[in-house]
Structure formats: structure tokens, C-alpha cells
Amino acid sequence: MRLDAATKHLDPPLAVVDLEAFDHNAADLVHRAAGRPIRVASKSVRCRFLLERVLRLDGFTGVMSYSLPEARWLARQWRDTDLADVDILVAYPTTDHAALRMLADDPHAREHISIMVDSTAHLDLVDAALGIGHADIRVCLELDVSWRPLWGLDVAHVGTRRSPVFTAAQAASLARAVVGRPGFRLVGLMGYEGQIAGLGDQPAGKPVAGAVVRWMQARSAQELAARRSEVVAAVKSVGSLEFVNGGGTGSIETTGSDESVSEVAAGSGLIGPTLFDNYRRFSPSPAxxxxxxxxxxxxxxxxxxxxxxxxxxxxxxxxxxxxxxxxxxxxxxxxxxxxxxxxxxxxxxxxxxxxxxxxxxxxxxxxxxxxxxxxxxxxxxxxxxxxxxxxxxxxxxxx
Missing domain, CATH: 2.40.37.20 (D-serine dehydratase-like domain)
Structure with missing residues (x-):
């Protein structure tokens, strides 16, 4: 066996990354994105060598970090390299006062890192951590892109529980709050459709369940395309956006077909874990x-x-x-x-x-x-x- 022979000099437990499989998966993601830039989700990689390898490939641009301390660490590691200008989006809101203070005190990090907000409470927290009159912090708004099949009412919720911002009016209201508050700069909009990106549509041995999932995902994608377009237009009427991010490994095709989206996110598709064995549209190699x-x-x-x-x-x-x-x-x-x-x-x-x-x-x-x-x-x-x-x-x- 190739794996045993290659690692016979090493004592297990051990972990390997197969570069051929990793590079194949990266190329497949680019092919599926059909010209949309891919922002790499770092939580699905957690290895700087692999992040740097994929960021140097055509088709990939930027990192979706999972915490502010991680984003700061990556920006610091790359400061004097060819990756110094990589844009880093923190995908989840932060309550880390110390990290916020370090971000505010670092001009390079402030230029390349954006934090996530979905309510004015997040803006209040940043102000409390930094004090009034702090330097501008780049801000991305998060939109709830779950599916509410009962006329948009939150009595039936299909997807992850993330942002409270669901409608164009809610997004525009939050955008106005960001633009109107000193110390913040609106730069992006993001939404993760977990009910499509993270749910396999062909579970092994469960054809009925697979049919139900595909039915749900088709209707969710249709509803989301219309709503996200309205949201983007509403937010852009308040302020400019550098990027509109969406999707994940499992929804690259549907997300990328949405003209309101400027980039897609992906990370797990590089690695090929078992969670992604149950999709019809793609089949990543175990890397x-x-x-x-x-x-x-x-x-x-x-x-x-x-x-x-x-x-x-x-x-x-x-x-x-x-x-x-x-x-x-x-x-x-x-x-x-x-x-x-x-x-x-x-x-x-x-x-x-x-x-x-x-x-x-x-x-x-x-x-x-x-x-x-x-x-x-x-x-x-x-x-x-x-x-x-x-x-x-x-x-x-x-x-």
C-alpha cells in the first residue's frame, strides 16, 4: 500500500496530506466556481502551509477566517511576504476585547481584516472595547440566508441559526447604522447557505431522503437568489461594497450563478472529508x-x-x-x-x-x-x- 510504504519510517498515530489529491480538489473547486473568485475558509484547513499553497493558485483570493486572533496571526505571518495583501474576512462576530484593541493598533491589520456584524450590539461592543474616536474598522454585514418556507415567517427555519438580518429592509437599516457611526467602514456582505452548502443531496442508502433534500435545496436557492439580490441593492443604496460573499463547498454552482454574489467561499472541498461523500455534483478526493x-x-x-x-x-x-x-x-x-x-x-x-x-x-x-x-x-x-x-x-x- 502506497501510504504504508511512504510512511514506514514514521510511527503512528500520524496524519498525511496527499498533495496530488489536494491540488486536484483545488482545481475542481476553481472549475466549479466558473470564474467566481474563491475565498478560502481557513477553519477547514488550519494549516498555514496548505493555506499558502492554495492562495498562490489562480482562482483563489482572500481568506475567510474563523476568529479575529487567527486573522491577526495570519496577517502578521504574511506581512513581509508575497501574501501581504491577502484580504481576510472574519466569518463570525467577535467579542474579544484584547484582539480588537490589537487590531485597532495595527494599521496593516486594519487595512486587510474585516470583522463580521449582524446587529448594532456588535458595533456597541467594538466601541466599548476601543473607546470613542477609534480608528476605522472594516465591517462586513451578515445576512441570514436560511430558508423560511412559510411565507418568510420564522416558524419554519431550514438552515443554520446565525444572523437576525433576513430582509432587505433589515439589511439596509444595519448598513445605515454602520455608515453613520464614526470608526466603522462598511466593505462587505456575507451569507452562508448551510442548508445547501453543508447538506449532502445524495445520502448513501437513503434515496427518499435525498429526493427531499434536493427538493428543499432547489426551492431554497430560488428564494435566496431573489432575496439576496434585493438585499445587495438595498445595501448598495446606503454605501459601496467591496465584496458580496456566499456559499460553501457544497453550493458553489448555485451560489456562483447568483449575479449579486462577487465571490464564493470554500475550504472543505480541498480536504475531502466524509461529510462531502454524499453529493451528486462533485466528489472530492480524500486529501x-x-x-x-x-x-x-x-x-x-x-x-x-x-x-x-x-x-x-x-x-x-x-x-x-x-x-x-x-x-x-x-x-x-x-x-x-x-x-x-x-x-x-x-x-x-x-x-x-x-x-x-x-x-x-x-x-x-x-x-x-x-x-x-x-x-x-x-x-x-x-x-x-x-x-x-x-x-x-x-x-x-x-x-
Missing amino acids: VLFALPVVRKPRRNIATLFGGGYIASGAAGKDRLPSPYLPGGLKLLGVEGAGEVQTPVTGKAARDLGVGDRVWLRHTKAGELAERFTEYHVLSGDEVTETVPTYRGEGQCFG
Whole structure:
């Protein structure tokens, strides 16, 4: 097996990034975006080496960061490089007073980092952290792009619970509040349609559920295209916008077809976690894998691996567990799953596994594996060519 041969000099647990698969996925994202620039979602990568690699490819521009401290750290790391002018959007509102103060005191960071707001309460918090008369902070408005099938009423909500701003009138009102308040500069609008981008439309073995999801997504996309266009027009009547961001790996085609959107976001599609195995429109290659050693053989058809309890965030369920990948035909035990100190696997292939062998697994989500490893071993062709740190390996933990 190529993975075993390439890493035979390394002791598991270990994680690898297959550059061929990673670059293939990047090219596929660009193809799917059909000319729309892609802003890289850093939370799905969490490895500076990989972020820098993709940012230097045609078709990618900017970073969607998941915290203000992370955005500041990236801007500081890139300040004296060819990536010094990368635009960084913090995708979630911040309440970090210390980070806000450091942002305000750093002209370079202020020029390249935008924070997210969805209410005047966020503006109040920034003023409280920085004091009246602070330097201009770049601001992006977040729009709720979930689907409300009952005439727009919030009694039936399909999508993630994020911004309270849903209508064009609400967006214009918030835009006026930003433009009219000293110390803030309106630069962008963003909306993440999780009900399309993060929900597979072809779940394995569930054809009826898949049909329902596709029905929902088609109607949600139709409603959103009309509403987002109205919102963008309303906000632009108040102030200019440098960018309108939308989508995610699973909705690049539908989001990119919306003429009101200037760029799309994507990150998980670079990595190819199991969460994205259930889509009809695309199929990313598994680019990041991890190996666990066999430490016990309690039965002939069971091999027990060391560690492995790398459970993904989200609603608890079997789909949050890591999945055995190689050798093929292995599965977790339902009564144990993936454990803190051991993970038993079973299946025909388990009979040929002995103590000291390794099993390769995939994580459900893209970036969270980087919180479990301090380094990724870079696989190019049939050999490991270098070892690069994850965020954790660089001593960074952004929550």
C-alpha cells in the first residue's frame, strides 16, 4: 500500500496530506466556481502551509477566517511576504476585547481584516472595547440566508441559526447604522447557505431522503437568489461594497450563478472529508488522512487501534465518527465507536491485521483533524517530502 510504504519510517498515530489529491480538489473547486473568485475558509484547513499553497493558485483570493486572533496571526505571518495583501474576512462576530484593541493598533491589520456584524450590539461592543474616536474598522454585514418556507415567517427555519438580518429592509437599516457611526467602514456582505452548502443531496442508502433534500435545496436557492439580490441593492443604496460573499463547498454552482454574489467561499472541498461523500455534483478526493496503529487483537476478526476518538462537531450521531478507509472493508463497532484510548474495527480485512500494523481513517469534517495533530506529513507521489506544522504545531489554538 502506497501510504504504508511512504510512511514506514514514521510511527503512528500520524496524519498525511496527499498533495496530488489536494491540488486536484483545488482545481475542481476553481472549475466549479466558473470564474467566481474563491475565498478560502481557513477553519477547514488550519494549516498555514496548505493555506499558502492554495492562495498562490489562480482562482483563489482572500481568506475567510474563523476568529479575529487567527486573522491577526495570519496577517502578521504574511506581512513581509508575497501574501501581504491577502484580504481576510472574519466569518463570525467577535467579542474579544484584547484582539480588537490589537487590531485597532495595527494599521496593516486594519487595512486587510474585516470583522463580521449582524446587529448594532456588535458595533456597541467594538466601541466599548476601543473607546470613542477609534480608528476605522472594516465591517462586513451578515445576512441570514436560511430558508423560511412559510411565507418568510420564522416558524419554519431550514438552515443554520446565525444572523437576525433576513430582509432587505433589515439589511439596509444595519448598513445605515454602520455608515453613520464614526470608526466603522462598511466593505462587505456575507451569507452562508448551510442548508445547501453543508447538506449532502445524495445520502448513501437513503434515496427518499435525498429526493427531499434536493427538493428543499432547489426551492431554497430560488428564494435566496431573489432575496439576496434585493438585499445587495438595498445595501448598495446606503454605501459601496467591496465584496458580496456566499456559499460553501457544497453550493458553489448555485451560489456562483447568483449575479449579486462577487465571490464564493470554500475550504472543505480541498480536504475531502466524509461529510462531502454524499453529493451528486462533485466528489472530492480524500486529501488528508490519519493512521492509527493496531495495538490489540481481542478476536480474529477484530483489531483494536490506539486512540481515534476524533469526533466531529455538530449534532451527535454516527455521521460524526471517523471512518476506516484502508485497508478496505473495515468498520467501527457500534457499541464502542471511536474511543479516547482505543478504537476497535472489524471486518474481513481485520483478520489479516496484526499488532503494529496500521489502519488509515478519514475524519468527518475537514479542519478539525488539525486540532489532533501538530504536524502533517506531506505526501508527494510515493514519498513523504516534508513535514509541516498545523495551527496546533505552531502553538496556535483559536477555539
